[in-house]
Amino acid sequence: MATPAPANDPFQSADGDELRALPSNVEAEAAFLGAVLIDNRILEEIGAQLKPEHFFADVHGRVYERILTLMDRKAVVTPVTLKPYFESDEGLKELGGTAYLARLTADGQGLLNPRELAEQIYDLALLRELISVGRGLVAGAMDTSESVSPMAQVEQAESRLYEVAEGAQTGNEAQSFTAATRVAIAAIEKALNSGGHIAGKTTGLSSVNEKVGGLHDSDLIILAGRPGMGKTSLATNIAFNAADRLRRDLADGIDAAKSVGAGTVFFSLEMSADQLATRILAEQSGISSEALRMGRISREDFKQLSRASQTLAELPLYIDDTPALTISALRTRARRLKRRNPEIGLIVVDYLQLLQGTGRTEGRVNEISEISRGLKTLAKELAVPVIALSQLSRAVESRDDKRPMLSDLRESGSIEQDADMVWFVFREDYYVAAREPKRPTEADDAKTHEAHGAWAAEMERVYGLAELIVAKQRHGATGKVRLRFEPRITRFSDLAEDAQAASSYD
Template sequence: MADPIALVPAAAAAEPRLPRNVEAEAALLGALMLDNRLAEEQLGKLRADHFFEPLHGRIYAAIVNLVDRNMIANPVTLRPMLEHDEGLRELGGAGYLAQLTGSAASVIGARDFARQVYDLALLRELVRVGRDMVASALDTSVKIDPEGAVEAAEVALYEVMEGESADGGVRSFDSAAKVALAGISRAQNAGGSLSGVTTGLTGINQKVGGLHRSDLVILAGRPGMGKTSLATNIAYNAASRWVLDNKDGIDDAKNMGARTAFFSLEMSADQLATRVLAEQSGISSESLRTGRINHQDFDNLSRAARELQDLPLFIDDTAGLSIAALRTRARRMKKRHNIGLIIIDYLQLLQGTSKAGDNRVQEISEISRGLKTLAKELDVPVLALSQLSRAVESREDKRPQLSDLRESGSIEQDADMVWFVFREDYYEMAKEPKMEDEAAYQAWQERMERITGRAELLVSKQRHGATGKVFMHFDSRITKFTDLANDGFDTGLE
């Protein structure tokens, strides 16, 4: 049998030795030809480019080709496919294929050989990424962008790490069913209403079962409806529930809360913090901003601040993020803080990779697909806020519809759930008649009394269940949504 070490290219010998085991590659190929069932196991896991020796990669590709066509792969059947291969011809042609099958003992260690070939390929890829990082850092002939270089390096390293998934994304029904049963068990233990991360609002939890892992949820509404307020409420509720369950000794798999990452592309981190402090202290955001608070208010504020200091809520207020940069930062937070929920405010402020002048709808479609991919990649729910088009304002009934999603592209298609927040009192306020028209003014006042503080969450798409409506109470003074008390109105679900 030809010495596999002799297959190493001269160019490779001159450079620092890359991780490789050519003998293991040769033994694996021999085992695959002796027992084609082993080759079937490797389909989708091992690729031709994982072999250090290019000839071995070509032989492996030919074996896979035959096995994939339900044909026998052995030196005889492989010969026509490789007879014109110069590399194989230099080593004796089909005779080299026969030599690879010379040791039946290689079948016993085939799985170990395959794993080693794969692991060494990952190490070589890591070396390549490292070299690219060094070359990029040393090249000052182009625009100097250290932050961009760091983000690109993180993406490259994450791709190497993700490539380690030995199952290639394929899971048995048994493993998938176990995950499904775990979710059902969570819902049962939560009283039959919650299988995902809690929103902190009973009406929403009962309607959708919480925020489910790998789901993309779109929360949309016109300006002034309270999208950001509802998002911050959910962020706080999820993070605080995680703290409570953690203190009670509940492990992460059964924890109904989540460590939360909030990407705020519109508001600064301190503005968001002010909102959360207002919600939890009961002091209006306006009073906090202007400093018009008394000693009692300050005591309440201090208490709220103490309670929030250990809240696992991480805010990134970097403006103008691209979808690629956001995904990089989210991965980083996942590794550092084990986040279980991502919130983005808001989708249209993200940037795609499309070149200037490209269709904006296509760019938004790229962003929505990127967010769905992120949800699946990190296995966490992603709640993304979205603007609505002005078409809502031209209708008599201002309740949003799926067609109102601004620059929608594939937003509706990519989303697992689409929620619209709607407050009728916001629009009714603009219809205030003149006080001189006493009858009209009195009728308006009576209507305002009935609807003030009453909000609706319209669940217009839900892969997991039915669509419908959830009623909530909204306190505009502290920008807080809560469950609607039973005051004679329908309390929530349709």
């Protein structure tokens, strides 16, 4: 015996029949089609938001689709020109055949308010889509098999709901050049007020800001490097700097919209949240992360650490260390965080190759392409810069000059294609240190002492120096920025002005 549905079931009555018809207004659809057949210019005025699938009556959707096709061919669409296409349409025969097309234009009521009719048809279609999502959610929740993950269902439902909302938001008409200019002028004014260097979010590094103009909304920035170069450290530094700038600006009464700082989400697929927090604590307290992990700190160090942690507690910095995220799950989590915390203006992903695709593509190259496109789409959806860390191929190690090139990006050329900026981190001291010759003893000859002395001199010249190579930039020129790197506390900072001036780098 079947269990009766609860009285508050929104989809079914006790006997299993639908409690109510799906939201629709077939009369409004007929009136709108009649208005368009009388005056084809109506479609030009209301824009292209309305599509054939938004009509509840299938036959109305087919008529509207044919109207759009004929108008694309510059033809005048009337019941007469439509007639040859629907003489064998079974759905139209049930309504009286091709004579129904003429009846659509009989009263011309739709000419009074075609825009309102189009909006109503579209809104009702959205409601039906919401009902479809709800039914799918209910059906999925009723499946109690072991293979079903409730959290995966939640993320899938969130993703579906966002797709519905995204469809409503992206149906806008093309904006005028005047409107686009106003946005551009506002960005230029923001750069002017920041001192003439930053048009986007700050990296906290003046030399980098001057080179790239800050981190621009909707941009995908790929930060790549070989293991040991410090790409995670640089990303962590930038995440902290942006969040700390927003914290200080808010404390000074500056509105978040006018701040060059940003709340930051750090998706750490490689390191745990506490490991990342230890790094940031080390950077800000000046105590090495190794000493923090081992507990080799003095009472004074602990006091300094406590002061740093109090400051960090107020940071608008959010860490998600969920492993093995899919690109769709990451986008869902980012949207959710942005919705709950509107001050979020920067997303960092460490790192791209640890993300997984949706499983709909074959081969790792196609999967990486899907992931890079998904990250770029996320940047545009939320209108925030996204920094994605990436590995480099081993081809770098086989060259005499270890500086990376765009061709070294691992597994997919689409990473370079989708990125608005590509940065490489390079530290020469890493490779020089690996070439250390045998340490001489008193018994060794002069040649051995000389070789080690030459190495020590070279190591002294390059120690603590790093390069940020801007290999691609849609907004400006490429080139190199020299930075100071403190390996003890994994912190990047601007190089002293005299060192910059003495440098021959671009």
